[in-house]
Amino acid sequence: MAKKVRIAFLSFAHMHANGYAGELRALPKGSVEIAGIWDRDAARAKKMAKLLGTKAYAKREQLLARKPDGAIVCSENVLHKEDVLAAAEAGCGVLCEKPLAPTVADCRAMIDGCAKAGVPLMTAFPCRFLGTLMRLKERVDGGELGQVLAVSATNHGRQPGGWFADPKRSGGGAVMDHTVHVADLLRWLLKQEFTRVYAAAGFNRFALTRKAVGKRAVDDAGLLSLEMSGGTVAALDCSWSRPAEYPTWGDVKLELIGAQAVARLDAFRQRALLASKRTGKQVELFWGDQAQGGLGGAFVKVLAEGLAPPITGEDGLRATEVVEAAYRSIRDGSPVVLAG
Amino acid sequence: MASTPTSALRIGLIGAGMIGSVHAEAYRHIPGAKLAGVWDADLLRAEKAARPHGATAYARREDLLREVDAVDICLPTVFHLENIEAAARAGKAVICEKPLGRTVEQCDRAIAACRAAKVPLLVGHVLRFFPEYVALRANILNGSLGEPAVARLRRVVCPPGPVGSWYWDYGVSGGCVFDTGIHDLDWLLWTLGRPRTVYGVGHFIAPQLKDVALLTLTWSSGLLAHLEVSWCHDTFSTSYEVSGSEGLIECDLQDAVALRVVSTAGGATGGSAVPESPLAKSPYQAELEHFIEAIRGRAKPIVTPEEAREAVELANACLQAVKTREVVELPARKGSRKPKAGAKGGKRMPAAHPE
Numbered sequence: 126m127a128k129k130v131r132i133a134f135l136s137f138a139h140m141h142a143n144g145y146a147g148e149l150r151a152l153p154k155g156s157v158e159i160a161g162i163w164d165r166d167a168a169r170a171k172k173m174a175k176l177l178g179t180k181a182y183a184k185r186e187q188l189l190a191r192k193p194d195g196a197i198v199c200s201e202n203v204l205h206k207e208d209v210l211a212a213a214e215a216g217c218g219v220l221c222e223k224p225l226a227p228t229v230a231d232c233r234a235m236i237d238g239c240a241k242a243g244v245p246l247m248t249a250f251p252c253r254f255l256g257t258l259m260r261l262k263e264r265v266d267g268g269e270l271g272q273v274l275a276v277s278a279t280n281h282g283r284q285p286g287g288w289f290a291d292p293k294r295s296g297g298g299a300v301m302d303h304t305v306h307v308a309d310l311l312r313w314l315l316k317q318e319f320t321r322v323y324a325a326a327g328f329n330r331f332a333l334t335r336k337a338v339g340k341r342a343v344d345d346a347g348l349l350s351l352e353m354s355g356g357t358v359a360a361l362d363c364s365w366s367r368p369a370e371y372p373t374w375g376d377v378k379l380e381l382i383g384a385q386a387v388a389r390l391d392a393f394r395q396r397a398l399l400a401s402k403r404t405g406k407q408v409e410l411f412w413g414d415q416a417q418g419g420l421g422g423a424f425v426k427v428l429a430e431g432l433a434p435p436i437t438g439e440d441g442l443r444a445t446e447v448v449e450a451a452y453r454s455i456r457d458g459s460p461v462v463l464a465g
Numbered sequence: 466m467a468s469t470p471t472s473a474l475r476i477g478l479i480g481a482g483m484i485g486s487v488h489a490e491a492y493r494h495i496p497g498a499k500l501a502g503v504w505d506a507d508l509l510r511a512e513k514a515a516r517p518h519g520a521t522a523y524a525r526r527e528d529l530l531r532e533v534d535a536v537d538i539c540l541p542t543v544f545h546l547e548n549i550e551a552a553a554r555a556g557k558a559v560i561c562e563k564p565l566g567r568t569v570e571q572c573d574r575a576i577a578a579c580r581a582a583k584v585p586l587l588v589g590h591v592l593r594f595f596p597e598y599v600a601l602r603a604n605i606l607n608g609s610l611g612e613p614a615v616a617r618l619r620r621v622v623c624p625p626g627p628v629g630s631w632y633w634d635y636g637v638s639g640g641c642v643f644d645t646g647i648h649d650l651d652w653l654l655w656t657l658g659r660p661r662t663v664y665g666v667g668h669f670i671a672p673q674l675k676d677v678a679l680l681t682l683t684w685s686s687g688l689l690a691h692l693e694v695s696w697c698h699d700t701f702s703t704s705y706e707v708s709g710s711e712g713l714i715e716c717d718l719q720d721a722v723a724l725r726v727v728s729t730a731g732g733a734t735g736g737s738a739v740p741e742s743p744l745a746k747s748p749y750q751a752e753l754e755h756f757i758e759a760i761r762g763r764a765k766p767i768v769t770p771e772e773a774r775e776a777v778e779l780a781n782a783c784l785q786a787v788k789t790r791e792v793v794e795l796p797a798r799k800g801s802r803k804p805k806a807g808a809k810g811g812k813r814m815p816a817a818h819p820e
Contacts, residue, residue, distance in 0.1 A: 274668045275677045277619070277693045321790070323664050327687045330614035332710045346615045346708075348681045348689050350666045352790075358666035360679035362691055364615050366708035382677050382697045384670075458662070459792055 130428045131160040133193040135185060135208045136200035137173050138164070138288060139222045141249065145197055146177055148421030157425050160193040165200070189215035195428045197421075198222060201294040202301065206231045213242040220247045220424040224305045225441025227296025229449050232442035239438060245427050247434035248441030250309040252377055254416040254423070257392045258310065261379070265314050270383030273315055276359040277382075278307045282375035283367040284333035290343050298334075298344035300326055300451050303363035305444035306377065308351075309436070312443060314381075317353035319443070323460040324349045324451035333369060349451055350460075372398065373409040474757055475501035477533030477557070479526065479548050481514035484562055484589075485539035489514050491750040498757045504529040530555040535760055537753075541631040542567045542638065549575040553582035558760040560753070562589045564647045564780065565773040567639060572774035579770065587756040587766055588773035592648040593655060594748040594755070597716050601705055602656045604714050611711025613657060616690040618649040618705050621698040624674040632696075633671050640669050641676040642787060643780045646694040650783065651768075651776035653682065653690055660779070661685050662794050665787040678787050692783075718742070 149157050163182040164170035174181035182188035196212035198221045205226050212219050225232045225248045239246035252258055280303040288294040327346030329335050334345040351359040367375050377392040395413035427434050450461040476498050478485055492500040500518040504526050505511035511522035523529040535558035538548045542564050552559045565588045566572040579586040592598050626632040638644045660682040667678030676696040706715035724741040758764035786793040
């Protein structure tokens with residue numbers, strides 16, 4: 126029997142940490158243990174530790190001194206680098222929430238730091254593990270679409286508020302938050318790199334943003350136009366455009382227009398609609414599935430079996446490259462060329 | 466003129482292709498109008514279109530022009546101008562299928578010809594008569610969405626004609642951006658005003674009959690729009706979504722199948738489904754009814770020739786953007802009090818408080 130993998134959580138600032146913790150707990154008994162939780166927000170660490178039946182640590186170094194095998198970093202975007210490098214130096218393999226970092230330079234430093242420490246670095250792009258996306262990947266790989274000419278994509282969301290709406294901590298708004306999922310999916314599905322990026326953004330366009338940001342200006346509407354090395358062109362709407370009254374948080378949709386076929390994917394379409402006094406409004410309930418163990422399970426497998434991560438730090442960097450180019454394009458009002 | 470069938474406006478259809486047949490059918494249901502004649506370069510096709518409506522097929526356009534009160538031009542775009550000028554010279558009111566012209570210059574000449582002849586010119590931007598787009602516009606104008614922030618429009622069709630048809634001569638048709646996208650571009654101009662910049666990526670591959678473009682438009686107010694147009698699909702479909710500061714509205718034609726009758730006669734091999742979204746009055750009929758009323762001077766035209774010209778201008782800017790892969794800035798509207806917007810490509814500050 127493989128040894129039990131011990132995993133530390135470095136921050137629950139990003140709500141995806143809850144999902145990863147759930148995935149770990151769903152793995153076969155004895156295969157994984159949550160070694161502890163550290164969070165800059167001590168109260169949150171305590172609350173989550175209680176919920177997950179583990180110990181909260183006041184200092185990151187105290188937890189890392191417990192020599193966990195791996196660390197899941199879900200801190201605010203701008204703090205990823207610091208937390209990832211600390212974990213790497215302690216000899217932990219790292220799963221880092223997306224975006225890997227807000228800048229390409231930080232991503233590079235994290236990749237180099239983990240390589241130097243000899244630990245795996247995995248970027249959290251959970252969409253790759255959705256059942257709908259895995260099925261689309263199978264069919265694209267099977268070649269039935271022919272040459273993919275164009276992709277029209279959306280990754281809409283609702284203004285998440287909190288640190289997400291503070292560029293000092295998030296590195297940016299909707300373009301930062303919702304570009305990388307689809308950028309990664311396109312690279313993964315099409316095996317192409319991005320060569321040209323144009324983006325237009327709107328700032329404080331939505332009531333929820335105006336409420337969340339105070340006097341700051343945060344991009345909450347964004348449209349990206351992308352060109353890829355194999356000739357595919359793509360458009361992405363990454364806006365936080367879902368009002369509070371909308372029945373769901375947002376979407377991940379891809380329409381792949383191929384020379385032989387068109388594929389239209391709505392990743393969260395498998396859902397039921399609930400209208401109830403209890404919920405107060407219509408709510409959509411997703412009942413689709415994802416890969417066994419999901420992203421958290423894949424990370425455990427990397428640690429337990431010494432495998433290369435299925436989603437690398439380099440993948441994280443490539444997605445951030447698109448974000449960085451998009452913000453440059455928004456600033457300059459013209460497309461930005463990438464090396465590809 | 467009274468709107469009784471006996472005094473119905475006599476319509477001469479010029480061009481008996483796909484949209485010509487749709488219009489011919491619509492006139493059958495319009496009491497104030499009667500399809501009187503059809504002219505087409507292909508006389509057989511003209512006869513085929515005329516016969517079911519008891520109309521006369523003409524071999525010569527000038528013979529048709531003598532026998533009608535108004536013409537309805539349903540020809541490939543590049544032939545619009547010549548036929549508008551001929552109709553105007555003959556003093557006939559003109560209904561013309563969209564796009565008004567392939568170039569702004571053609572539009573200017575068409576508008577001048579009709580103005581000089583004092584005949585109305587009505588351009589078939591039929592999207593303005595589609596109930597789902599009427600509802601969309603109404604809920605933007607009534608404030609349900611607050612300030613519009615992101616408009617998403619999608620219009621996909623199957624390749625509109627076989628290899629060799631005029632659609633696949635890019636210079637003639639302008640491809641999907643120009644010929645198909647102009648519906649949504651006109652709707653955007655009509656409802657949300659004139660954009661400031663356009664950008665787009667796409668492919669036009671004539672030998673494979675594939676044409677697709679993804680466009681981004683921006684407004685000085687901070688509004689953004691995305692338009693997907695394609696001639697790569699298996700069937701016609703449209704969708705829209707507009708989000709604003711206070712709300713969101715969306716509609717996808719693929720979800721609007723109100724009636725689906727599936728044949729089971731084929732047994733285990735399966736039958737064929739015929740999906741329907743039934744409407745008492747087709748948008749084409751609503752459009753032509755309105756145009757007839759406008760020609761009779763009983764309605765203010767919902768589509769002005771100048772607006773049709775602006776749609777052509779915008780569609781050409783979109784084509785230019787896709788072709789050059791650069792941002793194209795639209796010049797400020799003629800006579801507009803707004804100054805031409807800033808630097809190349811439009812550097813702009815966060816629009817926290819749209820004008």
